[in-house]
Amino acid sequence: MAAYRRAQSGGRRILIVSYHRVVSDFTGELQRSIPGLLISQETFRRHIDEATAAGFEFASIGDAVDVMNGRRVTRKDLCVITFDDGYRDVYRYAYPILKQLGVPAITYLPTAFIGTKRRFNHDRLFHLLRRAQERHYHPFYAELPEASMELLGPILSGQKTVSAALDDFIGEHPTRVLTSIIDALEQQLGGGPDLVPEQGDIMNWDEVRRMARDGFEFGAHTLGHTVLTLEPSNVVEQEILESKRTIEKEVGIQVRDFAYCNGWYSDEIIQVLSQHGFRSGVTTEDLPNRIGGDPFTLKRKVMWENFSLGLLGDYSSPLTGCQFDDCFGVLGMSRPVPGRRPHAFRGGGMLGNVLAAPPGAVLQEVP
Known part of the structure; x- marks a missing residue:
């Protein structure tokens, strides 16, 4: 071969x-x-x-x-x-x-x-989504950017892993959309230093x-x-x-x-x-x-x-x-x-x- x-x-x-x-x-x-x-x-x-x-x-x-x-x-x-x-x-x-x-x-x-x-958006989003899963978080979609459902929907429904959903989403959405979702998720999860990944x-x-x-x-x-x-x-x-x-x-x-x-x-x-x-x-x-x-x-x-x-x-x-x-x-x-x-x-x-x-x-x- x-x-x-x-x-x-x-x-x-x-x-x-x-x-x-x-x-x-x-x-x-x-x-x-x-x-x-x-x-x-x-x-x-x-x-x-x-x-x-x-x-x-x-x-x-x-x-x-x-x-x-x-x-x-x-x-x-x-x-x-x-x-x-x-x-x-x-x-x-x-x-x-x-x-x-x-x-x-x-x-x-x-x-x-x-x-x-700083940490990369993909690392920040992965960390936030894992924290959300640990807290059995139910998102208030009305307070999230419109594109959030494309990311959160497949994860919450069990159709995709966090990694797979994140990879697909990042490939289709510009940086400004990623940062808006990060900001909104951090706010809904209450803020705090534990929402920023130590690793990476x-x-x-x-x-x-x-x-x-x-x-x-x-x-x-x-x-x-x-x-x-x-x-x-x-x-x-x-x-x-x-x-x-x-x-x-x-x-x-x-x-x-x-x-x-x-x-x-x-x-x-x-x-x-x-x-x-x-x-x-x-x-x-x-x-x-x-x-x-x-x-x-x-x-x-x-x-x-x-x-x-x-x-x-x-x-x-x-x-x-x-x-x-x-x-x-x-x-x-x-x-x-x-x-x-x-x-x-x-x-x-x-x-x-x-x-x-x-x-x-x-x-x-x-x-």
């Missing part, structure tokens, strides 16, 4: 794996955090061994793009390790392993959160700079962890450019790589990245990367703890090897979620100018 994927991809496999939080106590953290964001430190270390055993050589995102574009030739398949969001867990538990083993990695930073005590803290700039001095790379991930396809053009421009500029100012490095929040992207967003010196954009589409492919739609395999658990609930080396060799994709057993989306807003700012350009001047517009 690995040989088949290699031939299908143009001669070399370029596997890009994505992680969020690397934790010391997975079982304990599982009781209070979004499960799909978690992997234990021990399993993460084993993933590095499994990727090596599967024939991959670890590479930077820049090296991977160079191989895809034909500017560099590699004798082995490449594996690129990426982290989204800049959780402090990565600094605590992943960074020491990577440094010890000499494995490169890139972390994509939502810069408005770095060095603050974010790196500070000193920690980022320390990793950068050791050769680890950083990319932009918007300012406020914003799903850009749901935002107007002026917000798209600000989120991309200010995130890039902030990292460059704080860390003293050139930022050329971007991660789309929620994995959603559009041709309009790609055009902004291309015009402002970026060389790549990573999605969350679990598909093979192909030699000669578009560096602004790089495919990533999002990994978490349970992707390596066997039938008895313990770590499975064969199962992990199957993940890295994309056995389930080859057999048609997985259904990757497309990341390309219609852009919700048109007109104004850079994106409006892009759409007004002559035919052939920009990428094809999404209907």
Whole structure:
């Protein structure tokens, strides 16, 4: 299957794996955090061994793009390790392993959160919804934003888990809707410090700079962890450019790589990245990367703890090897979620100018 994927991809496999939080106590953290964001430190270390055993050589995102574009030739398949969001867990538990083993990695930073005590909207909502369940909370829908029913309804009816409902909801609603629901839920639940999650803290700039001095790379991930396809053009421009500029100012490095929040992207967003010196954009589409492919739609395999658990609930080396060799994709057993989306807003700012350009001047517009 690995040989088949290699031939299908143009001669070399370029596997890009994505992680969020690397934790010391997975079982304990599982009781209070979004499960799909978690992997234990021990399993993460084993993933590095499994990727090596599967024939991959670890590479930077820049090296991977160079191989895809034909500017560099590699004798082995490449594996690129990426982290989204800049959780402090990565600094605590992943960074020491990577440094010890000499494995490169890139972390994509939502810069408005770095060095603050803020928590991401997805973590805040998950925490609030779990608190509501614990208190047998019955919402006063008349006092909640109109979209709240789309989130709370499937959870309260038992149709979806909190994690599944939250994932679907965040992918379809802009940041301002999420924050309005958070504010309303906090008010209905009576406020208080216990409504803000203790876990999920974010790196500070000193920690980022320390990793950068050791050769680890950083990319932009918007300012406020914003799903850009749901935002107007002026917000798209600000989120991309200010995130890039902030990292460059704080860390003293050139930022050329971007991660789309929620994995959603559009041709309009790609055009902004291309015009402002970026060389790549990573999605969350679990598909093979192909030699000669578009560096602004790089495919990533999002990994978490349970992707390596066997039938008895313990770590499975064969199962992990199957993940890295994309056995389930080859057999048609997985259904990757497309990341390309219609852009919700048109007109104004850079994106409006892009759409007004002559035919052939920009990428094809999404209907």
